[in-house]
Amino acid sequence: xxxxxxxxxxxxxxxxxxxxxxxxxxxxxxxxxxxxxxxxxxxxxxxxxxxxxxxxxxxxxxxxxxxxxxxxxxxxxxxxxxxxxxxxxxxxxxxxxxxxxxxxxxxxxxxxxxxxxxxxxxxxxxxxxxxxxxxxxxxxxxxxxxxxxxxxxxxxxxxxxxxxxxxxxxxxxxxxxxxxxxxxxxxxxxxxxxxxxxxxxxxxxxxxxxxxxxxxxxxxxxxxxxxxxxxxxxxxxxxxxxxxxxxxxxxxxxxxxxxxxxxxxxxxxxxxxxxxxxxxxxxxxxxxxxxxxxxxxxxxxxxxxxxxxxxxxxxxxxxxxxxxxxxxxxxxxxxxxxxxxxxxxxxxxx
Numbered sequence: 050x051x052x053x054x055x056x057x058x059x060x061x062x063x064x065x066x067x068x069x070x071x072x073x074x075x076x077x078x079x080x081x082x083x084x085x086x087x088x089x090x091x092x093x094x095x096x097x098x099x100x101x102x103x104x105x106x107x108x109x110x111x112x113x114x115x116x117x118x119x120x121x122x123x124x125x126x127x128x129x130x131x132x133x134x135x136x137x138x139x140x141x142x143x144x145x146x147x148x149x150x151x152x153x154x155x156x157x158x159x160x161x162x163x164x165x166x167x168x169x170x171x172x173x174x175x176x177x178x179x180x181x182x183x184x185x186x187x188x189x190x191x192x193x194x195x196x197x198x199x200x201x202x203x204x205x206x207x208x209x210x211x212x213x214x215x216x217x218x219x220x221x222x223x224x225x226x227x228x229x230x231x232x233x234x235x236x237x238x239x240x241x242x243x244x245x246x247x248x249x250x251x252x253x254x255x256x257x258x259x260x261x262x263x264x265x266x267x268x269x270x271x272x273x274x275x276x277x278x279x280x281x282x283x284x285x286x287x288x289x290x291x292x293x294x295x296x297x298x299x300x301x302x303x304x305x306x307x308x309x310x311x312x313x314x315x316x317x318x319x320x321x322x323x324x325x326x327x328x329x330x331x332x333x334x335x336x337x338x339x340x341x342x343x344x345x346x347x348x349x350x351x352x353x354x355x356x357x358x359x360x361x362x363x364x365x366x367x368x369x370x371x372x373x374x375x376x377x378x379x380x381x382x383x384x385x386x387x388x389x390x391x392x393x394x395x396x397x398x399x
Contacts, residue, residue, distance in 0.1 A: 050376075051076070052077070052079070054078060054079070055115055058118050064118055066189065066191035066194065069364065074368055115138050116164075117138070117139070140160045150287075164184060166185070168320060169386050170290055181381075184374070185391070187320065189300070190301065192398055206265070208233040208333075209233065209234050209261060214240075215238045226268070228329075228331070236249060265340055265341055267310070268333065269302070270312055273292045275288040292315075294311060294318055303357065305355075308340055309323070311326055324354070366397055
């Protein structure tokens with residue numbers, strides 16, 4: 050099959066790993082590279098013309114199926130043009146459901162398939178809005194590129210957090226993380242750092258793999274939708290959807306074997322079970338101390354997390370899932386909510 054991967058997300062290794070996986074399965078892939086930035090839709094005539102030119106290139110190549118990584122990059126008209134040419138289309142929503150009001154809700158119905166990062170409650174939200182049934186299609190990575198490197202005896206530092214701390218919705222993260230000042234290193238966009246926990250930014254798998262194995266555990270903070278109140282992304286019902294607890298940092302921690310501690314008021318979802326759950330930073334620090342006292346238990350958690358990534362969160366697994374959707378072997382309209390949420394787990398890596 051000739052498959053176009055349209056645009057990219059900021060974590061470009063996610064896109065490139067899927068491209069390699071599809072090619073490894075014998076398919077031909079056309080990577081457009083970056084076409085658009087941000088999530089707002091193109092309105093300027095020059096921008097629309099540039100995107101139309103990218104579609105021209107895809108169609109001239111003989112594309113049979115297309116996955117759009119950035120929903121705002123294509124209008125309904127442009128997706129319709131692809132479908133009229135016989136191209137099977139899909140869109141992936143990595144910022145689901147936060148961008149529903151600003152971007153996703155207006156375009157998802159133009160596609161043959163909608164791939165959500167969120168679990169059943171997000172699928173139900175879209176169903177209730179009258180959108181066509183989508184499927185859960187969580188983040189992934191290349192398990193060969195992200196090799197298992199963590200060893201308890203060489204993890205000389207304590208806690209690490211990957212993530213940004215800028216913007217109104219993320220201000221509360223800093224206060225929570227600062228409770229571990231002196232024992233935690235934060236990597237990401239952090240414009241103000243009164244407690245001295247910020248260590249800069251890491252870009253790309255090589256930089257991340259060089260740093261993460263030095264730590265005893267990685268902290269995960271779910272994306273709380275209530276934090277978007279009074280921001281341009283807020284909409285009626287967003288806070289009721291709770292939180293998203295499986296961002297890409299969880300997979301990055303787990304892929305290198307770093308034990309994961311999720312701090313949240315509610316237990317993490319069943320989609321990624323090999324994590325420790327703390328309700329606050331004090332509890333997380335107690336878990337950290339226990340991991341340092343019990344290296345065998347830490348080793349088991351490390352191995353279980355890595356095994357979960359290999360089983361259900363590899364680029365190869367997502368490639369097989371995507372191909373079955375494009376070929377019609379999977380038909381979300383005929384699947385119940387549990388099947389749409391967990392069918393991705395039926396696909397294994399290499």
